[in-house]
């Protein structure tokens with residue numbers, strides 16, 4: 221019985237394919253994928269490529285056994301699945317950022333733009349501040365520049381996007397990295413296959429490190 225794996229396409233896919241290969245899993249088909257989304261040619265591992273939030277939908281509904289997805293998405297979706305392995309790639313962090321003239325101690329209720337409303341809500345609740353949150357789909361850095369929001373909560377990796385848009389970090393929220401998560405039923409029914417995959421990736425992580 222093969223293990224069904226949903227891999228987040230895009231940035232995550234690019235970083236995880238070399239790890240899978242270092243773990244002895246042939247990813248030639250994924251590397252030459254064209255517009256294909258399903259890869260069933262290996263006997264032991266079947267892959268699908270999906271958007272991050274959809275990886276969890278496939279996993280939670282049992283359409284796949286394993287998901288490979290950023291912890292940003294796991295935390296934002298308050299996902300009930302087990303986190304099984306931090307793959308040590310896709311490393312970045314959540315920050316609050318804004319223009320140089322932003323005053324984090326302003327008395328007026330802040331407007332915060334973000335692609336991650338739950339993470340933003342939880343952060344401001346934790347520090348005891350009531351804010352208005354506006355959900356943005358991408359290029360969130362625009363929001364404080366055009367006066368839509370006082371600040372943003374977003375992912376930073378190199379800091380280039382913030383720098384090139386003249387934005388500054390005002391608070392560090394939490395780290396992000398790519399995780400391997402397993403469907404609860406698959407963990408019981410395909411235990412050996414799941415642990416075989418985890419072992420391969422753990423070894424690959426050590427080789428790559």
Ligand SMILES: Nc1ncnc2c1ncn2[C@@H]1O[C@H](COP(=O)(O)OP(=O)(O)OP(=O)(O)O)[C@@H](O)[C@H]1O
Nearest residue numbers: 229230231232272290291292293310311312375377
């Ligand atoms: N700048 C970054 N550096 C490192 N990892 C990142 C960065 N931005 C996002 N990630 C991680 O990679 C995952 C996928 O990001 P990616 O940009 O490929 O997809 P996306 O955010 O859905 O964007 P798009 O809508 O452009 O496909 C995110 O969920 C996060 O875990």
Ligand SMILES: O=P(O)(O)OC[C@H]1O[C@H](OP(=O)(O)OP(=O)(O)O)[C@H](O)[C@@H]1O
Nearest residue numbers: 358359360374375376377378379380381
């Ligand atoms: O610190 P950096 O290395 O510059 O990376 C940070 C940028 O990467 C992500 O955006 P992405 O490329 O996913 O595009 P998006 O804004 O459309 O989500 C994130 O939302 C930042 O904009």
